[in-house]
Amino acid sequence: MHGLMMDYPLTMDRILEHAYRLYPHKRITTKLPDGSMHQYTYTHLYERVKRLANVLGKLGVKPGDRVGTFAWNNYQHLELYYAIPCSGAVCHTLNIRLFPEQLTYIVNHAEDKVVFIDATLLPLFEGVAEQIDCVQHYVLFNADRGLETKLPNVSFYEELMADADDDYEWRATDENAAMGLCYTSGTTGDPKGVLYSHRSMYLHTMGANQANSLALTEADVVLTVVPQFHAMAWGLPYACAFAGAEMVMPGPHLKPPDLAEMIAEEKVTVPAGVPTIWTGLYHELKENPRDVSHVRALLVGGAAMPRALIEAYEKDLNINVLHAWGMTEMSPLGTVSHLQSHHHELPKHEQWDVKARQGYPVAGVEMRIVNDAGEELLWDGVTMGEVQVRGPWIAKAYYKVDSSSEHFTPDGWFRTGDVATMSEDGYMHITDRTKDLVKSGGEWISSVALENSLMAHQSVMEAAVIAIPDERWGERPMAVVVLASDANPVTDEELLEYLAPKFPKFWLPNRLAFIEEIPKTSVGKFDKKVLRHRYAEGKLG
Numbered sequence: 274m275h276g277l278m279m280d281y282p283l284t285m286d287r288i289l290e291h292a293y294r295l296y297p298h299k300r301i302t303t304k305l306p307d308g309s310m311h312q313y314t315y316t317h318l319y320e321r322v323k324r325l326a327n328v329l330g331k332l333g334v335k336p337g338d339r340v341g342t343f344a345w346n347n348y349q350h351l352e353l354y355y356a357i358p359c360s361g362a363v364c365h366t367l368n369i370r371l372f373p374e375q376l377t378y379i380v381n382h383a384e385d386k387v388v389f390i391d392a393t394l395l396p397l398f399e400g401v402a403e404q405i406d407c408v409q410h411y412v413l414f415n416a417d418r419g420l421e422t423k424l425p426n427v428s429f430y431e432e433l434m435a436d437a438d439d440d441y442e443w444r445a446t447d448e449n450a451a452m453g454l455c456y457t458s459g460t461t462g463d464p465k466g467v468l469y470s471h472r473s474m475y476l477h478t479m480g481a482n483q484a485n486s487l488a489l490t491e492a493d494v495v496l497t498v499v500p501q502f503h504a505m506a507w508g509l510p511y512a513c514a515f516a517g518a519e520m521v522m523p524g525p526h527l528k529p530p531d532l533a534e535m536i537a538e539e540k541v542t543v544p545a546g547v548p549t550i551w552t553g554l555y556h557e558l559k560e561n562p563r564d565v566s567h568v569r570a571l572l573v574g575g576a577a578m579p580r581a582l583i584e585a586y587e588k589d590l591n592i593n594v595l596h597a598w599g600m601t602e603m604s605p606l607g608t609v610s611h612l613q614s615h616h617h618e619l620p621k622h623e624q625w626d627v628k629a630r631q632g633y634p635v636a637g638v639e640m641r642i643v644n645d646a647g648e649e650l651l652w653d654g655v656t657m658g659e660v661q662v663r664g665p666w667i668a669k670a671y672y673k674v675d676s677s678s679e680h681f682t683p684d685g686w687f688r689t690g691d692v693a694t695m696s697e698d699g700y701m702h703i704t705d706r707t708k709d710l711v712k713s714g715g716e717w718i719s720s721v722a723l724e725n726s727l728m729a730h731q732s733v734m735e736a737a738v739i740a741i742p743d744e745r746w747g748e749r750p751m752a753v754v755v756l757a758s759d760a761n762p763v764t765d766e767e768l769l770e771y772l773a774p775k776f777p778k779f780w781l782p783n784r785l786a787f788i789e790e791i792p793k794t795s796v797g798k799f800d801k802k803v804l805r806h807r808y809a810e811g812k813l814g
């Protein structure tokens with residue numbers, strides 16, 4: 274017997290309609306390339322999304338077509354986030370930091386029909402356009418008509434918008450239709466496409482806004498530093514609209530002084546970004562204090578937030594850090610690390626330990642940890658296993674990949690490739706990626722634990738630990754360290770002595786190298802592949 278409830282499609286236009294009806298005057302602010310601020314409201318967004326949906330129709334975009342975006346975080350990109358899915362097409366966000374070969378591969382693989390380009394990024398795209406044959410139109414924004422370009426079939430965003438009708442009937446009626454496409458950064462093999470549906474993104478939006486999750490409300494002002502070309506900006510463009518939260522987008526201005534200024538001037542309550550961004554912001558705020566007292570949660574994910582930085586933010590700047598974990602394949606939100614009521618009695622240093630974990634699963638996401646044999650492991654805070662997840666906003670396959678059994682289990686779980694412990698009260702603590710674990714004499718060594726410990730040393734700014742081959746033990750850990758610019762000099766022996774009391778002896782790195790900067794991936798994470806290439810391919814020194 275079926276229930277007697279409405280068959281109400283969970284589509285993106287419902288989210289926009291809600292914001293337009295309830296929060297018409299809430300503001301959306303963008304820092305433009307020239308440094309000036311652009312500001313409008315959800316009413317303007319709504320009206321322009323309708324125009325843009327008509328523009329897409331005129332360009333020949335049909336339901337199901339993929340439409341690429343190549344842009345910083347700005348209001349035009351936000352308009353595309355809505356207009357593309359609300360007209361039935363698929364919003365394919367292209368990562369502006371990819372190598373040319375990867376970008377070409379991704380556009381061709383997705384068969385993007387139209388690509389919208391932020392003109393400040395035009396040279397990057399021009400470099401690959403000759404190898405792309407599927408794109409029928411390029412549309413430029415943040416550009417004057419006179420702009421010269423090598424791209425064929427170019428039109429200008431504002432001209433198309435000026436000519437378009439502002440009346441439009443939303444076309445997304447099937448909640449299971451695809452609405453967004455994001456390729457994972459592809460640390461191994463070709464990048465893989467994750468194809469979100471309206472339903473999955475709608476449910477993710479509701480998951481993100483639960484009180485135990487990000488809990489956005491209409492009183493929030495969210496600064497999305499996390500790029501819109503990475504994992505749908507953690508779904509924040511949809512979560513903000515549903516909650517009625519105001520949005521601030523930094524455009525290309527990602528330097529710490531710019532971000533500090535935006536947080537202070539726009540009275541931001543939730544800045545959202547990866548740890549490397551917040552390392553820079555911390556030093557900026559220490560050197561040039563500003564009024565950041567409105568921040569209720571500095572949202573951080575994408576890589577582990579070092580415990581030392583969580584502590585420093587709270588002690589020195591009175592800023593509460595909210596650590597979260599997710600993956601492109603998970604839309605992306607999986608866990609958040611709010612303290613729960615039973616933590617409030619704990620001393621501060623134990624609370625920071627909790628906050629440094631990646632957190633408990635957002636309701637809607639199921640998690641388990643398993644060993645190499647696929648057996649489920651205990652949630653005892655000690656036993657490490659591979660994290661597997663399932664739920665309504667988690668991918669069940671990759672786009673145009675027939676068999677991906679290495680990523681999905683026969684009983685319907687997604688294999689994250691992260692290795693973690695789960696505490697009894699359900700807090701995940703990531704100890705590694707399966708491929709980054711150091712396996713020494715058959716035992717696992719967590720590179721992440723060593724990194725965090727090194728980064729807690731006052732002279733160390735960044736540290737990455739990789740496995741290097743070893744004849745006797747198979748692999749041994751090596752640490753690559755960047756010293757803070759104002760640091761007292763420290764030797765490798767001193768750092769090893771500092772680590773010694775904290776870890777079993779066999780965990781201590783065999784080798785330590787000081788470098789200027791840790792190489793980063795296109796989304797700002799430590800690029801251990803480059804480090805392995807540089808250090809692991811020789812014999813131990």
Ligand code: AMP
Pocket residue numbers: 457458504573574575576577578596597598599600601602605631689690691703706796
């Ligand atoms: P991506 O799909 O590019 O966002 O990458 C997802 C991966 O980033 C995860 O599988 C984790 O390895 C890593 N990651 C994301 N958030 C965190 C976090 N809070 N702590 C540690 N690793 C993280």
